Amino acid sequence: MLFRQLFDVESSTYTYLLASRVGGEALLIDPVQEKTPLYLQLIAELGLKLVIAVDTHTHADHITALGDLRSATACTTLMGERTRAECVSAQFRDGEMVGFDGVRLRALYTPGHTNESFSLVGDDRVFTGDVLLIRGTGRTDFQNGDPRESYDSIFNKLLRLPDETLVYPAHDYRGCTVSTIAEERRWNPRLQVRSVEEYVALMNGLRLPSPKLMDVAVPANLRCGQAA
Numbered sequence: 001m002l003f004r005q006l007f008d009v010e011s012s013t014y015t016y017l018l019a020s021r022v023g024g025e026a027l028l029i030d031p032v033q034e035k036t037p038l039y040l041q042l043i044a045e046l047g048l049k050l051v052i053a054v055d056t057h058t059h060a061d062h063i064t065a066l067g068d069l070r071s072a073t074a075c076t077t078l079m080g081e082r083t084r085a086e087c088v089s090a091q092f093r094d095g096e097m098v099g100f101d102g103v104r105l106r107a108l109y110t111p112g113h114t115n116e117s118f119s120l121v122g123d124d125r126v127f128t129g130d131v132l133l134i135r136g137t138g139r140t141d142f143q144n145g146d147p148r149e150s151y152d153s154i155f156n157k158l159l160r161l162p163d164e165t166l167v168y169p170a171h172d173y174r175g176c177t178v179s180t181i182a183e184e185r186r187w188n189p190r191l192q193v194r195s196v197e198e199y200v201a202l203m204n205g206l207r208l209p210s211p212k213l214m215d216v217a218v219p220a221n222l223r224c225g226q227a228a
Contacts, residue, residue, distance in 0.1 A: 001103065004042065005168065005177060008032040011062035011213075012173050015039070016127060020102030023047040027100060029054050029120065029127050030170045031065035033225045039065065040072060050075045051100050056129030056170055057117040058085060058221050060143060061211040067224035077224060080107065082116035087224035092118070110157055112150025113138030119158065125166035126181075132158050133169045134176040137190045140203045142210065143218070147203035151196045159185055 002024075004017040011032060017039070019026040026048040031039060043050050050073040053066050057080070066077040067087065078098065081091040092098055094109035098120065105120040105127075113130040117138075120127040130138035131153050140147040163182035185191060193199045211217070220226075 002026075002046065002048075006035065006038065006042075008035055008062065010034070012171050013059075013062055014168065014170055014172065014177075016168060017042065017048075018103050018105075019046070019048050025049050025051045025101035027052040027054065027098070027103065027105075028065075028069065030056055030059070030129070031069060033063040033065045033068055036065045036068045036072070039069065043073075049073075052076050052078060052098065054078045054098065054120070055083075055085075055088075055221070056080075056119065056127065057114045058083060058143065058218060059130075059170075060214040060217050061171075062213065063217050063220045064225040067226035070224070071226075080109065080116050080118040082109075082111075084116070085222045085224060087222070087226070094118075108157060110153035111146065112140055112148075112153045113143075113145050115144035115146070115149070117153075119153075121161065121165075124164070125168055126158065126161060127168050127170075128158065129170045132167060132184065132188075134167065134172055134179045134184070135174075135188050137188070137203075139206060139208055141206070141208065142214070147200040148196060150203065151199045154191065159191075 002019040006015040016029040053069045076089045079088045092107045096107045098105045108119045110119045110131045165181045167179040
């Protein structure tokens with residue numbers, strides 16, 4: 001499989017490019033609007049045809065490239081079925097396969113960071129959006145986030161994947177690029193809790209400031225990043 005992990009410094013966002021082969025069809029996960037020229041350049045250099053662009057959830061810290069990529073490539077834009085972004089081409093359900101040209105990802109509903117968050121599960125890896133991070137977890141205090149749902153998504157869904165499953169989050173703020181389910185179970189400090197109540201207390205006590213671009217990014221992303 002052809003795989004590229006791309007990084008936006010301003011928002012600490014990872015975007016993932018997947019294809020089964022050079023010259024084949026491709027998918028982008030969590031693209032950032034400002035990086036659209038880079039994505040298009042890389043796709044052209046690899047001889048790919050972008051057929052799908054996906055957001056794992058409605059981001060609050062950057063503007064999505066879904067709309068711009070659809071305009072540039074005629075790709076299908078996808079989000080989970082609980083999204084309020086009616087601009088997407090289609091929505092996927094829990095358990096549904098997002099597939100193209102030899103690549104198949106299973107949509108896994110993992111609310112908690114937001115109430116419409118999905119992860120995407122491949123044969124040997126999982127793209128966790130903002131629900132499970134490397135040595136952290138996504139905040140649960142806005143966009144209908146819920147620490148109990150976060151706990152359930154992580155402990156009862158993601159951590160039940162095989163230990164060797166590679167974990168690729170939508171963000172990292174320390175320079176880490178990939179982890180595994182086994183690593184996160186053992187070393188993630190937010191997962192060393194004995195009960196859902198302890199996790200809820202931990203998350204409710206974070207008292208984090210709102211993302212700087214939240215008031216701009218969320219409305220824009222409900223339009224797939226395009227002007228009103």
